[in-house]
Amino acid sequence: MSDSDRLWEVFARRKRADAFEHIGCVEAPNSDLGRVYAWQTYDEAKWFEMIIAPREAFHCVNRAEQPFTLHPSAEALS
Amino acid sequence: MARFTDDELMRKVQEGFIVESEADMTESYKKALITQLTVQGDTELMSAPAYFMAAKDAPSTNTMVSATAIIQDEMGHANIAYRLLEDLGVSRDELLYERPPEKFKNPYGFDQPLENWAELVTANGLYDRAGITLLGDVHRHTSYGPLKRGLVKVGMEENFHLRHGEVWMRRLCEASGEAREMVQKAVDWMFPMGVEWFGMPDEKKHHNAQLDFRLKGMTNDQLRQTWLKAVVPLCDELGIDVPAHVNPDTEEVELEFEFPVQYDPEAKRWLLDEPITWDQVWERWRNRGPMNEQFVDWMRTSRQAVQGVLEA
Numbered sequence A: 001m002s003d004s005d006r007l008w009e010v011f012a013r014r015k016r017a018d019a020f021e022h023i024g025c026v027e028a029p030n031s032d033l034g035r036v037y038a039w040q041t042y043d044e045a046k047w048f049e050m051i052i053a054p055r056e057a058f059h060c061v062n063r064a065e066q067p068f069t070l071h072p073s074a075e076a077l078s
Numbered sequence B: 001m002a003r004f005t006d007d008e009l010m011r012k013v014q015e016g017f018i019v020e021s022e023a024d025m026t027e028s029y030k031k032a033l034i035t036q037l038t039v040q041g042d043t044e045l046m047s048a049p050a051y052f053m054a055a056k057d058a059p060s061t062n063t064m065v066s067a068t069a070i071i072q073d074e075m076g077h078a079n080i081a082y083r084l085l086e087d088l089g090v091s092r093d094e095l096l097y098e099r100p101p102e103k104f105k106n107p108y109g110f111d112q113p114l115e116n117w118a119e120l121v122t123a124n125g126l127y128d129r130a131g132i133t134l135l136g137d138v139h140r141h142t143s144y145g146p147l148k149r150g151l152v153k154v155g156m157e158e159n160f161h162l163r164h165g166e167v168w169m170r171r172l173c174e175a176s177g178e179a180r181e182m183v184q185k186a187v188d189w190m191f192p193m194g195v196e197w198f199g200m201p202d203e204k205k206h207h208n209a210q211l212d213f214r215l216k217g218m219t220n221d222q223l224r225q226t227w228l229k230a231v232v233p234l235c236d237e238l239g240i241d242v243p244a245h246v247n248p249d250t251e252e253v254e255l256e257f258e259f260p261v262q263y264d265p266e267a268k269r270w271l272l273d274e275p276i277t278w279d280q281v282w283e284r285w286r287n288r289g290p291m292n293e294q295f296v297d298w299m300r301t302s303r304q305a306v307q308g309v310l311e312a
């Protein structure tokens, strides 16, 4: 990951009424490229909807560790 | 770290405990996981230049598209493994751009040139089958939650690669004598390569951290046998000769050569009557195959070129 990259968590759902699933993560310097990378990388299904958000936007409610990978230094990456 | 001791963690994961964070790991667990993910990432990544080399021989635009789609999938699979490594504090930049080529942990098979369409589809049929065998086992058994989730996408796509390989092997075998001869020639050197892919036999490898920590579920020999049981009947059905057969009594596949044996990479030929020791296999692997440097170089050049333009 280069200095200007951020982590973008990728969520998707296959069809209407499905819940969003956390399907992966991409690195990109901005949300536009993040959207392109997410769409190109996670092309294993015909998604009804795919969304991304920067990892640092997520906060754990009930645990001490960071969400997703729960890596203690995840914050340092943002 | 150190929420558990090694022994406690081993017992817990055998009972189904899923590790989600570094806080759940021990040093040895983390080390074994990093090794596993590095092998996985490097194998996916180095399959891309190998497939790319042969995709240039695609017989039509449509086949070129499907070959390129497979290459794109493999890059995506590599991305998943390297991402997980980054979350464990490993630098992907260092892994990809600063390691000397001989430090990449991909199997010897992806250090070899794929030189025509028959070799590409045979690689899909045999090597992607090896990938499915190995990663399918990891997917079912791994105690590491993030990897289990990451492998959902990988499994779906690997099945497509395998189907591509098998359908095309069949197609070539049903065509002219020359086309089937090309498949036979590809299988001749790629089949023993696949047998070796699964590593040392169980009797030589007593301690295995990946099994103890449930990073995988099956032993090398069990995985090898699973692969053989798929590949040998396929080749039989296609009328392609392989130095192995199914024993009708045990239903196990038996090799018809004394494994392991020596390989001549220049001639792309196995010396099936020249058995060697595992030390000699390790030495051959360490010396790397003919395309190792070139493949790493292909993966690196475009980034260097783009970076040069960006910084100009």
Ligand SMILES: [Fe+2]
Residues within 6 Å of the ligand: B044, B073, B074, B077, B131, B154, B158
């Ligand atoms: Fe793959």
Ligand SMILES: [Fe+2]
Residues within 6 Å of the ligand: B074, B128, B131, B157, B158, B161
């Ligand atoms: Fe594949």
